Amino acid sequence: MFNRLSIIIGGPQGAGLETSAQILTYSLAYLRYGVISDREYFSNIKGRHSYVHFNISSEQIPTSLTYPVQLIAALDHETVFTHFDSLEEGGVITYDVFTEEKTLDTTPSMEEDLKIRLRKIFKELGIDGSIKSLVRYISEDKKIHSVPLNYSEIINEAAKKLVLPASQAARYVSSIIIGAVSGLTNVKKKAIEYSLARRFYDRPELAQQNKVIVETVYDKVVREHGPILELAPSKLNHREMMIVSGNDIVAMAKTVGGVRFQSYYPITPAADESFTIESYEKLEVDGLEIGSILVLQTEDEIAAITSAIGAALTGARASTSTSGPGFSLMVEGLGWAGMNEAPVVITYYQRGGPSTGLPTRGSQSDLLFTLYASHGEFPRIVLASGDHLEAFYDAIEAFNLAERYQTPVIHLLDKFLANSIVTLPVPDLSNINIDRGLIIHNGGADYKRFNLSTTISPRAFIGSNCIMWYTGDEHNELGHIDEDPENREKMYRKRMEKIKIADEEIPEEKRLTYYGPEDADVLLVGWGFVKGVALDALKTLAVKGIRTAYLHIRMFSPFPSKSVEKLLERFDKSKVITVEHNYLAQAGKAILINTGVRITKEVVKYTGRPIYLNELVDGVLKILKGEDRVVLTYGP
Amino acid sequence: MARKPSDYQSDIWNDWCPGCGDFGIVAAMYRAFSELDLPPEKTVIVSGIGCSGKTPHFVKVNGVHTLHGRAIPFATGIKLANPELTVIVNGGDGDLLGIGVGHFVALGRRNIDLTIILHNNTVYGLTKGQASPTLRRGLRPKALPKPNIQDAVNPVSLALASGFTFVARGYSMMTEHLKELIKEAIQHKGAALIDVLQPCVTYDNIHTVEYYKKRVYKLEDTGWNPKVEKIEEKEEKIVKAWMKSQEYDDKIPIGVFYQDPHTPSFEERIKERIPSYLETPPARQKIEREGKTIIDSEAFRKIFSYYIVETE
Amino acid sequence: MGESVECNKCLHFTVHPSYPYIVICVDLGQVVAQPREACRNYVSKTWDRLIKQLSESGFLYCVECSRPIFNEEELRKHKTEFIPFEFFTDEVAYEEAPSGD
Ligand SMILES: Cc1ncc(C[n+]2csc(CCOP(=O)(O)OP(=O)(O)O)c2C)c(N)n1
C-alpha cells in the first residue's frame, strides 16, 4: 500500500481531461487524502497535449510535485510518448490499445523538438517507435506494469446499454480514465459516485451514464490487474475539505475582503478569478443578500486599472486582475494611483515572458518589474504569496494595506498557483480584520484631500459631503496643480514617507517566514510557489543529513530588510541559495538592493514548468558540491 | 436657494490663452450646472490631459484630472461605483479620439450615463499644435511643418456608430446654445457626446471664430427632430443623423443630431442582474462590522459550498 | 462718426495680451500707434455691446488682470480696465510657446 502517489493523466486539450481531474480530486478529498495537482497546457484550445500532475498523500496535504510518477493514465498516444520516461520502475501505465500502431509520424500535434529528441531515444533503444514497441520496452526493461484498455469497446458496450448523447462524448473517455485510476489505486466507488453526482448536480442522467462507464472499467481493471497502486487509508481527519485553484481562492478572499468593484480584461492565467467573482456577484446567505460585486470586463487593461481607481475614489474596495502583458499596459495608471494616493489592488499572476512568452506556463520573472514599474517615484506595497492559504489571507490584507497606506498594492502570484488545484481546510476567518484606514465622512467645506498636517491624510470619498480634486500633476493640498519647489518637496516627501510608516507598522515576521531548524547549515531563500517544494526539500535533505532551512519572503515592499540581513549573517555564504522561477534570481537582487548582502548561489528554472522536488534536491546537492548556479529543466 | 453660475467658479487662476474657446465651454458649464442646480459634492468632472484636461480645476465640483486618453474609463469606475453621481468628462480631440478612442467606442457599447464634452480644436494644444484626429487631410495649421496627410475622424459619426444614445455638436462661442446642449446631455440617461467646436487661438489659424461664424447653423432652425420617438424608428433616425453628420464643409450643423431614450443604460442593465444595485451600489455598501468582515465562517461555508467537500 | 474720438474706445481696438503697451487694431490687422484718433471704421465699444458679447460667447477677458470674466457682476469690477472685444491671432505665439503635460 502506498502512502504517497504521483500520477499523471494526459490527453488532448479540450477533450475530457479537466473532468477526469476534477472527479478524481473530489473523490480523493472525499476520502480525506491530501492532494495537489498542477495543470500543464499549451496556449491552444483544442488538440494539443495537456496533462495534470497529481501528488496524493494519506499522511499530509502535499505541497509539491515530484518525479518519477507511479501511474500514467493516457487518454491518447501523445501522452504515452510524452511521459513514458517519467515512470518509476514498477509503475503502471494505462492506455488505449487502439493507439498501439501509432507513431510519432501519426502524432501531428506534438512539437517537432520533442519528436527529434524521442526519435533519437527510440533509435538508441532499437525500437520501431510505435506505441506497442514503446510499451513493450518499458514493460520489459523498466518493469512497468501495462494496463491496456480497449476504449472503443468500452464505449460501444456502454452505448448498447445506455443512451449516450454525442455532445458529451469526451466525458465518456474521461470516465474510462477515472475508472482505471480509481480501480488501480483502490479509490472507493462510493467516492466516485459522490463526485459524479456533485459534478453533474444539474444533470443527474450524465452522472448516471458516467457512473456506469467508470464502474465497468473499475471492475475490469481490478479483476485483471488488481489494485496494484492501492492507497493506504488516509490518516488525515478533516471533516470537510475545500478543493480550490489559486484563482478560486483569491476570488473567495476578495469577496470576504469586501471587494465591490472588480475590473479585468481577459488574460491567462488571471481571467478565471474574475469569472468566479462574477458568478458570486450577488452575495446571498439563506436567500438574503448581504452584498453585491460589480465585475466589469473592460476594453483593455488600461481601462481595467483606471476604472478600478475611479471606483476606489468613491470609496468602493476595487481591484483588477491581470498577468504580465496586461500589467505592462497598466503601468501608467499605477503611477496615477501612486501620485493620487488611491487605494487600488492589482492581482498579478505571473506567466512566462517576455512578450507573449509562455502564456500558459508559470514564471516568477516579474518581481523587479512590479517593484519599479512606472516612471517617477512613489510608494507601493508588493505582496507575494507562496501557497493557496497565503494567497487567501494576502488577497484580503492587500485591501487593508491599500486603504491604510493609501497606495496601490500589487499582489504577486503566478500561473503555478493560479492553476494548481489543492485540497485545503476551510480557512479560519475569525482573525481577519477589515482596516479601512483613515477615512473622513464629514469633510465639509474646508476639506483638503492632501492635507499636509499628517503624512497620511484623512481620505474622503467622492460623493460624500465635500468636494476634492485629484490630478496626476504635482498638486497642492487641495489637489490643484502646483509646481512650486517647496510644495513639490513637501508633497513628494509626504508620499514617499508612507512606505516608511508601513515599514514601521507591519511587523517583519509577517513579511517573511523562516522554516526549519534554528541551527541549520544550509539556507534556501525563495518566494511565491517555490515555498511548497522548498518545504518538502527540507525534509528530504534532512533525511540525507543536511540540515536545511527555508527563508520565505512574502512582502517585497516594504522589504523586511533587518530580519533578512540578520538571518543571512548566520549562514556560511556558500550555503545560502536562492531558488526561483526566473533567470536573474530576482529575489536575490531585491535582497542585495535592500540589504547590501549578495547571495552568490542560485538554483533557477525558467522552462515554465514548476520546480519539482527531485530536481530541487539534486540542485541543492550540486551547489553544496561547489557549483554556483544550477539551472533546472525537468518536466515535459 | 439655487446655485448661481459663479458658485461653480473655482479660485484657481485660469491659464488658458486669452480668447481660447475653452473659456466658452467652461462658461457654458457654469451656466448649465447652475440651471440644473447640481450639488457640487455629487458632481464630478473627469478630464484627460491637454489644455482641455485642466477644466476640472476651474470648476468648483469634484474634479479628477486623469491620464492622457483615460478620462472615460476613470469616469466609468466612478459612475458605476456610485451611480447617484453626475459625471461629466472633458477631453481634447487628441485625448478622446486619438490615444483614448478605444474607450470612446467602448462607452458607446455600454451606454453608461456619462456626458462627454469633446474640446474639438483640431490640434494638440498643450503639446504645441500638432494635428489632432479631427484635423482634415491637406490642412496645415501654422505649427505643422507639412500639411496633414491623415484623414480626420468625424466625432458625431463615430459616436453614432459606437452606440452613443445622445449625440450633439455645439460651438464654444455660442455659450447659451452650448449650455442647453450640456443640460440636455446631463439629463439624458445614457452615453452622451457633445462635440464642441473650439477655436484654439494660438495654434489653429484655420478654424477661427471668423471661420465658424460663417458656417455654423442650428439644426433646430431647420426643423430637425433628433429624437427616436419609438424604438422601431431607431434605424431610420440613426441613418439620417449619420448622413447629417457628413455635412461639414460650407455649412456646419450644430445642435442635437440624435437622441435615443429607449436603449437601456448600463446602470439599468446591471440592475437587471443585481436588483439592489442602484440602492446599494459598490461605493455605498458596508463591508465590515466593527472591523470584522461581514462574511463570517458560517456565511463563507454557505456562499462557497460548491467548493467544499464533506469527507466520508 | 463723431469728432475727435480716441481709437481706444473702438470695438476693434485690442492689445497684445502679454504686452499691453502694444496696441493692435483687429480690423486693420496691424499695430497702431497710441494714442490715435479714431478712423472711419470706428465702432464704439459700449457697455451694452460688452454685455451682449458676454452673454453670447459666455466670457470676456480682462487683459489688465489676466482673468476671464464670466458674468455681469465680474464685468462691472473690471469696468475701468481694458477688456478687448476681440482677440487677434498671434502668428508667432506658436513658435515662442513651450509645451506642457
Ligand atoms: C501617454 C502620454 N503621451 C503623450 C502625452 C503628451 N501630451 C500631453 S497633452 C497632449 C495632447 C493634447 O491634445 P488634445 O487632447 O487635443 O487636448 P488639447 O490640449 O488640444 O485640449 C499630449 C500628446 C502625455 N501626457 N501622455
Ligand code: SF4
Ligand atoms: S493652446 Fe489653444 S487650446 Fe490651448 S489654451 Fe491656448 S488657445 Fe486654448
Ligand SMILES: [Mg+2]
Ligand atoms: Mg485638441
Ligand SMILES: [Zn+2]
Ligand atoms: Zn481687470
